[in-house]
Each structure stands twice: as structure tokens, then as C-alpha cells.
Amino acid sequence: MGRRVLLSWSSGKDSAWTLHRLRQDPDVEVVGLLSTVNSTHERVAMHSTRLALARAQARATRLPLHIIPLPWPCSNEVYERAMRQAVDEGVAAGATHVAFGDLFLEEIRDYRIRQLEGSGLEPLFPLWNEPTEPLARRMIDAGLEAVLTCVDPTKLPGSFVGRRFDHALLDALPQGVDPCGENGEFHTCVLAGPMFDHPLRATVGEIVERDGFCFADLVPDSPENGA
Numbered sequence: 021m022g023r024r025v026l027l028s029w030s031s032g033k034d035s036a037w038t039l040h041r042l043r044q045d046p047d048v049e050v051v052g053l054l055s056t057v058n059s060t061h062e063r064v065a066m067h068s069t070r071l072a073l074a075r076a077q078a079r080a081t082r083l084p085l086h087i088i089p090l091p092w093p094c095s096n097e098v099y100e101r102a103m104r105q106a107v108d109e110g111v112a113a114g115a116t117h118v119a120f121g122d123l124f125l126e127e128i129r130d131y132r133i134r135q136l137e138g139s140g141l142e143p144l145f146p147l148w149n150e151p152t153e154p155l156a157r158r159m160i161d162a163g164l165e166a167v168l169t170c171v172d173p174t175k176l177p178g179s180f181v182g183r184r185f186d187h188a189l190l191d192a193l194p195q196g197v198d199p200c201g202e203n204g205e206f207h208t209c210v211l212a213g214p215m216f217d218h219p220l221r222a223t224v225g226e227i228v229e230r231d232g233f234c235f236a237d238l239v240p241d242s243p244e245n246g247a
Contacts, residue, residue, distance in 0.1 A: 023117050027039055030055070034147065035120075058092050067208070073222065077210065160186055160190075169235060175197065
């Protein structure tokens with residue numbers, strides 16, 4: 021029996037590339053995307069992607085988007101309760117696994133494994149321990165297009181927010197910054213790539229500093245792109 025996989029969908033490059041990788045496995049059927057959404061501001065958690073744009077991404081992947089609404093602020097207890105409900109619904113719908121785009125942070129991987137113990141869903145980490153420099157460049161070479169929508173200015177200059185995730189950006193990253201931003205240096209929103217049926221078009225709008233992070237608002241260019 022093949023694996024029926026739900027994918028944790030952040031709207032960013034790592035989850036998008038995970039989808040591309042999963043679809044290359046004939047034993048895997050990706051059955052849906054799971055996204056945690058700040059219900060107050062209708063933004064994908066941490067990446068700050070507009071919910072409408074996340075919905076447009078899901079349409080481009082031909083997969084249903086399952087939204088996990090979270091209040092703001094959100095305690096860890098509330099987050100875990102919402103995730104348990106989403107997992108239970110996934111099991112009831114016939115899913116067997118949840119896939120994550122984590123790359124090398126052991127504590128996050130271990131946390132996800134613990135949270136799924138006894139749930140009926142098994143965790144998958146298709147990109148685990150891939151060297152991030154060649155991984156980032158493979159994404160770009162394959163046609164993945166993304167924009168940095170969130171930057172932690174304590175780890176990367178805030179001037180990087182709103183930039184395209186491309187070879188020029190990788191070349192410009194300061195020493196010690198992970199090329200995939202896995203240590204929280206930056207987060208992205210994907211607009212195109214081999215996991216999409218069609219590219220999305222969006223413009224970088226307002227750039228703000230809030231709660232210690234720099235955010236770029238990615239505004240869809242047309243209604244079909246999520247406006």
C-alpha cells in the first residue's frame with residue numbers, strides 16, 4: 021500500500037521543494053497541504069504570506085489546502101491542540117504520513133516526531149541532512165522562484181527582506197548565514213517552480229519591522245494569483 025502524505029506547507033521554498041521531491045516517489049501520493057494561519061491577520065504563520073496567496077499556491081499544486089487557524093498571540097498549548105485536531109482529521113481522511121521540509125535542526129525534528137507518536141500518522145523528512153548550499157542552488161536551477169518575506173535582523177541585515185531568492189542573493193549572504201535560512205535567518209514565499217502548474221505573480225509592497233523581525237508584504241498582481 022502506498023503512502024498517503026499530508027505536507028506541512030509554510031508557503032516557502034523548503035516545503036515547496038519537499039513537494040517536488042515527494043512527487044518523484046512512485047510510492048507516495050500527496051493528498052493535501054497543511055498550513056498554520058494567523059487568523060487575526062490572515063497570514064501564514066512566521067512567513068507572513070497572505071492567506072489568499074497561499075490559496076493560490078495550493079491551486080497551482082492541484083492540492084487542497086487545509087488551514088489550521090491560530091489566534092494571535094498563540095500559546096504552545098493552543099498550537100498543539102490545533103495541530104492534534106488537524107492530525108486527527110488527516111487520519112480520518114485516510115492519510116498515513118505527514119511530511120516536513122526540515123533540513124538539519126535536530127530539536128525541531130525530535131519535537132515533530134514526539135507530537136506524532138501514537139497519532140496514526142508517521143513523520144517524513146525528505147530533505148533531511150542535505151547540504152544546504154548545493155540544495156539551495158538546485159532549487160534555483162530547477163526554476164524555483166521565491167521572495168524573502170521575513171528576515172531576522174539579528175542574524176541577517178534587514179535590507180535582504182523583499183529580495184529574490186536567487187544565485188545573486190546566495191552569493192551576497194554574509195558568512196555564517198545558512199543558504200536555506202534554516203537557522204531562522206530568513207523565510208520565503210514561493211511564486212514558481214516545478215511543483216506548480218503555473219507561476220504566480222506578486223509585487224513586493226510595504227516593508228515593516230515588527231516584533232523584532234523585518235517583513236515584506238507580497239501583494240498578488242491579479243485576482244487569480246490570490247488577490
